[in-house]
Amino acid sequence: MNPVTLDIRDLTKAYTRHEPVLRGVTVTLDSEGITAVIGPSGAGKSTLLRCINRLVEPSSGQVLFKGVDLTRLHGQALREARRRIGMVFQEFNLVERLSVIENLLSGRLGYLAPWRAWLRKFSESDIQRAFDLLERLGLGDFGAKRADALSGGQRQRVGIGRALMQDPELLLADEPTSSLDPKTSVEIMETMAGLARERHIPVIVNMHDVALAQRFADRMIGMTDGRIVFDGAPDRLTTEVLASIYGGEAWMH
Amino acid sequence: MDALTRRALGTVPRPADWGARLRWLADRHGGRVAVILVVAYTLYASSVLGFTPARFWVGLTHGGVFLGRLFPPDFATRWSDIQFDMLESVEIAVLASVVGIAASLPMGLLGARNLMPAWITWPVRGVISVCRSFHPVIVGIVFVKAIGFGPLAGVLTLAVASVGFIGKLFTEAVEEISLKQVEAVRATGASFPNVLIFGVLPQVTARFVGFSTYQLDSNLRNSTILGIVGAGGIGGTLFAAFQRFDYNIVCAIVVIIVALIMVGEIVSEQVRKLFQ
Numbered sequence: 001m002n003p004v005t006l007d008i009r010d011l012t013k014a015y016t017r018h019e020p021v022l023r024g025v026t027v028t029l030d031s032e033g034i035t036a037v038i039g040p041s042g043a044g045k046s047t048l049l050r051c052i053n054r055l056v057e058p059s060s061g062q063v064l065f066k067g068v069d070l071t072r073l074h075g076q077a078l079r080e081a082r083r084r085i086g087m088v089f090q091e092f093n094l095v096e097r098l099s100v101i102e103n104l105l106s107g108r109l110g111y112l113a114p115w116r117a118w119l120r121k122f123s124e125s126d127i128q129r130a131f132d133l134l135e136r137l138g139l140g141d142f143g144a145k146r147a148d149a150l151s152g153g154q155r156q157r158v159g160i161g162r163a164l165m166q167d168p169e170l171l172l173a174d175e176p177t178s179s180l181d182p183k184t185s186v187e188i189m190e191t192m193a194g195l196a197r198e199r200h201i202p203v204i205v206n207m208h209d210v211a212l213a214q215r216f217a218d219r220m221i222g223m224t225d226g227r228i229v230f231d232g233a234p235d236r237l238t239t240e241v242l243a244s245i246y247g248g249e250a251w252m253h
Numbered sequence: 254m255d256a257l258t259r260r261a262l263g264t265v266p267r268p269a270d271w272g273a274r275l276r277w278l279a280d281r282h283g284g285r286v287a288v289i290l291v292v293a294y295t296l297y298a299s300s301v302l303g304f305t306p307a308r309f310w311v312g313l314t315h316g317g318v319f320l321g322r323l324f325p326p327d328f329a330t331r332w333s334d335i336q337f338d339m340l341e342s343v344e345i346a347v348l349a350s351v352v353g354i355a356a357s358l359p360m361g362l363l364g365a366r367n368l369m370p371a372w373i374t375w376p377v378r379g380v381i382s383v384c385r386s387f388h389p390v391i392v393g394i395v396f397v398k399a400i401g402f403g404p405l406a407g408v409l410t411l412a413v414a415s416v417g418f419i420g421k422l423f424t425e426a427v428e429e430i431s432l433k434q435v436e437a438v439r440a441t442g443a444s445f446p447n448v449l450i451f452g453v454l455p456q457v458t459a460r461f462v463g464f465s466t467y468q469l470d471s472n473l474r475n476s477t478i479l480g481i482v483g484a485g486g487i488g489g490t491l492f493a494a495f496q497r498f499d500y501n502i503v504c505a506i507v508v509i510i511v512a513l514i515m516v517g518e519i520v521s522e523q524v525r526k527l528f529q
Contacts, residue, residue, distance in 0.1 A: 053440055083442025093437035097455040106451050110442030117443075117450045159437075166441055 005031050005170055005202050006052070011061035012226075013047050021047045023226035024061070029170075034193055034203045036213035036234075039223035040246050045206040048223070049172045052204075053085045054078060066169070083110030086163030086201075088173040088192065092155040094162075096148035100139060103147050103158050104130040107165025126165070133161045137191065153184035160192050164199070171196055173205040177212065185209065189216045210242065319500070326508055327501035334490050335502075339509055342486035345407040346476040350469045352408065353415020358461070360416060361423030362449065368427065381424065384417030389475050393484040404485030411472045411479070418471070419464045423457070426464075430456040462528040466521035473517040477510050 006029035014020040021044045029035060037045045050056035052063055054070060063070040070081055086107070094103045108126045109117060116122070122130075134143055137157040142150065147158060156176060163171055173192065177185035193216045196203045207213040213220060214234040222230030222237075222245035230241050243249045278286060299305065328335070363369055364377040389410050396406035430453060438452035480488025487506060494502040 055436055055440060079442045079444060081442070082440060085440075085442075087437070087440040089433065089437055091433060093433040095434045095438065095452060095455050096431075097458075098451070102451075106438055106443070107441050109438060109447045109451055110444075112443075112447060114444065114446035114450060117447045162437070162441070 005029050005066060006204075007062075007064035008048075008052070009062040009064070011048070011051060011063065012059045013044070013051055013056065014059050020059070021226055022051065022058070025223075025226070025228055027221065027228060027231065029202055029204065032197075032200050032202050033218035034196065034205060034216055035219045035221060036217035037204060037206045037221045037223060038208070038210055038213055038245065041208075043223040044226045045223055046174050049087075049174050049204065049206060052170075052172060053082050053087060055087075079110060083166055084169045086166045086168030086171045088156070088159050088163050088171065088176045090175040090178050092152070092159045092179070094147040094155055094158055096146070098147060099143065100145050100147055100150065100158055101130055101134065101143040104133060104161045104165055107162040110166065130161075130165060133164060136195070137161050152180050153188060156180065156184075156188050157191060160188070160195065164195060168201055171201050171203040173203060175206050175208060178208055185212060186215075210237070322500040323504040325501060326504035327499070328505045330499075331490070331494075331502055335487070335506060335509065338480065338487040338490045339513070341404055342476040342480075342488075343473070343513070345404050345411065345479065345484075345486050346469065346472040349408045349411030349476070350415060350465070350472050352412040353468065353472075354419060354465045356412070356416050357419035357423055357465075360420045361427055361461075362453070364420065364424040365427035367430070367432065368449075368453070378424065381417060381420040384413045385421060386417075389414045390478065390482060393479050393482045397483045402483040402485075407476060407479040407484035407486055410484055411475055414475065415468045415472065419461075419468050422464045423461055426457045426460045427453065459528050463525055466524050470514070470517050470521050473514055477513075 006027075008025055008027050008029075011022055011025040012020055013022040021042075025044075025048060037048065039045055047056055051058040052065075052070065054073070058071055061071070065081060065085070068081065070078070073081055095106065098106070102120070105120075105122050105126060108122060112122065131143065134140055137160070139154060139157055139161075142154065147155065150158065156179075159176070171192075176192065177188050180188060189212060192203065192205075195201075205213070205217070214237060217234050220230065220232065220234050220237055221228055222241065224245050224247070229245055230237070239249065239252065242252065360377055360381060364374050364381060366374050369377075392413050393406060393410040396409050400406055400409070434456065435448060435452040438448050443451065476486050476488075477491070478488045480486040480490065481492045483489065487510065491503065491506045494500075494506065
């Protein structure tokens with residue numbers, strides 16, 4: 001039997017001692033579908049995502065990705081694991097002074113020798129894929145534009161494109177719509193969910209907008225204070241559950 | 254002064270307590286005391302240096318005579334010397350800039366505390382600040398003594414100055430980059446060199462080019478003075494002309510230096526535009 005995509009066991013993280021942000025998170029993730037993580041600010045959603053690809057060092061616990069414990073990897077092995085995990089960011093985090101196409105191609109940097117990166121000598125197939133993807137993202141005419149010339153929604157499309165260029169086996173999205181207006185948010189979620197489903201890539205997405213999360217997610221995880229307090233289908237997310245995740249009901253009315 | 258104000262200002266300390274008395278003085282009358290001290294020192298310094306209106310007037314008259322003797326500029330008499338040394342100055346400046354810029358790029362990256370561990374940044378920052386510590390003329394004298402007269406000493410002198418200037422500013426530029434962009438490139442599994450190439454350098458290239466062209470400007474200017482300490486270039490000829498009272502030749506050299514620096518500024522402005 002193939003190991004599940006992601007198996008997180010008793011993960012903890014404390015940036016400063018005695019103030020843990022994650023207090024023992026255990027969760028497994030199957031090979032497909034969109035999992036939305038909701039919860040109040042400071043619940044540890046971002047930290048959880050960043051502990052998976054080790055942009056943040058977990059304090060203890062295990063993160064098994066296809067059976068390999070990522071928390072034990074270093075150097076080359078860690079980078080090889082990272083390039084199999086795509087990430088989309090709240091503030092897009094594009095390299096602003098590079099062109100859109102360079103930003104897309106930067107998704108292939110894990111496979112590129114430095115001298116080739118310096119000379120921008122990406123393989124012909126990578127370049128072809130980047131332009132195809134650009135077309136799919138509806139940014140066909142923007143390849144040569146500098147990334148900072150784009151609107152928020154366009155930038156996030158590039159962000160998604162960059163992650164997909166990695167050919168990831170898992171996609172992490174850290175509040176990908178929080179910097180966008182409601183309409184663009186829906187479009188971005190549609191794009192991301194559509195492309196991920198089409199390629200059978202499981203997605204973990206942190207969200208603040210509960211309704212939007214329910215609309216796109218196959219599974220919802222609620223976090224409060226560094227712990228998972230809810231894990232189930234979106235339609236099981238009742239008012240009582242939401243009250244327990246965010247604390248109190250007054251904000252809902 | 255009424256009793257309330259006196260209380261607000263605090264009582265004057267007893268004369269015996271000098272430390273407290275000085276502190277009281279600084280607190281209450283700090284600004285006024287500073288002004289009085291600066292004025293007093295200025296008067297003292299002028300009297301020591303003979304900086305008087307009368308002396309200034311004498312100087313002005315001298316200056317008039319000197320200015321009169323500068324003209325007309327004499328380009329012809331020592332033209333071949335001037336030409337050779339001028340070209341040497343340009344060569345020194347360009348060579349020193351190339352060496353200095355090439356050295357500053359890695360040093361600037363190695364000195365950035367947001368990218369490198371402290372055991373690397375400390376020595377690198379140390380070297381950069383030593384390069385900045387001394388005026389080029391002093392560094393020039395040291396190099397002339399160490400490796401002998403000639404343009405090599407000049408090149409090394411200005412290369413050191415370039416590392417000091419570009420290295421410091423470039424380090425600061427790297428320390429101000431957006432780490433979010435770097436984080437995203439790191440998340441793709443890029444190796445550290447690739448993170449530098451795609452995540453860091455694009456954010457600082459324009460500024461690096463700006464610092465470099467400014468330094469090229471500055472090296473051109475400084476390369477005209479190094480000859481005075483024997484480190485090659487037009488400075489030697491200029492100094493010799495002064496000593497022989499060939500003021501018309503001095504004038505010719507000054508005109509050429511001004512022209513050169515203006516050309517340098519135009520060139521560097523164009524280069525900067527190219528990289529914006």
